[in-house]
Amino acid sequence: MLSDSPSAVEGVPVDSDRLSKLFVEYREGLLRFVVGVVRDREAAKDVVQDVFAKAVESASEVNPQAMKSWLYRVAFHEAISYKRRVQIDQSSKPHVAKPAHEGSEKPDESLVRNEVIEEVREVLQKLPLNQQHVVRLRIYEQKTFAQIAEETGSPLGTVLTHMRRALETLRQKLHLKR
């Protein structure tokens, strides 16, 4: 029986050609997804490496049409396991306050295409100033929405609306898949 479960039984190892295609097609997307979950780029690389190690073992058991979903699901399970381990480690040590998004804010520029950067730049410049301001404070100065609201004297809901509208505009103009 074909399965897309991450705990698929060990099967015939996937051949190198197929593995190559999987690696080239999905590695960047998986890396971004795992960064979103673990919020640590270095750890995300390790997690994605583990995902492909699992693919060596089990990918041949997976329906090719379900491959993307299978890889992302394995990645999620690996990422959550990592996250839980870190949380346990941190809870056993003296508490040091860290921003929730620490480690996720420094982009890996090699994963951002030049044309995307140019497009984003153009769209950013055309956004209303209040939206630009919130984007700058949130993305660039890494302030929380609560801090931005306090700093600008705007209600939190207004700050969130500015950010959400800015992101929607960016998505539409950039023709992102979603």
Added chain:
Amino acid sequence: MSSETQDLNWLAFRYVAGELSAEEEQRFEERLALDQSAREAVEEAVKLIDALHVAAADLPGIAASVPASAPRIRRIALAGSVATAVLIGGLVWLAWTQGMLSRSPSNVPIAETHSENRSQRGENSAGIDGDHLLALTWAKVHNTPADLEAASELPDDSLWSEDPFDMTSETATEESHGVPEWLMTAVSNRSMNRKRNK
């Protein structure tokens, strides 16, 4: 774009940004375990944030308020420019020195004067003549460019070259079909183990 998709995108962005409450985060992670569209929304959120980060760096009004840690690349580029300028200066000086020493009619008095000065200062006048001095200078300058060249390269490139996902890295050039060596080794080891077990 449907409002449902917009809601999911916004939720994914807040998740990635660490702006969900503990309860919301737990609920969203339960959804991530089951819902591929939610997983892709997270991926897109990271993509958008990364692009914003990079793109916003040069925008007027944004660049001015960049935190000290952010314009690392620009600082490195400046250091690289300074190193390159020093290198060029050194080479120009070397060329000038070489030109002066090779012009025999006019360089003799200068060389003699230098030699006399060295003798007066008690330096090793016997061992260091004009050619030797030139050779020493060349060796000194010749050693420097490698360091300067290394220093003038953006360190981020070297960091990225260690990135297992960077297909332009040294590791990647050793890869077949774009797959890292470790992955190919894992495939072949797995095949051998299976054959052995049969």
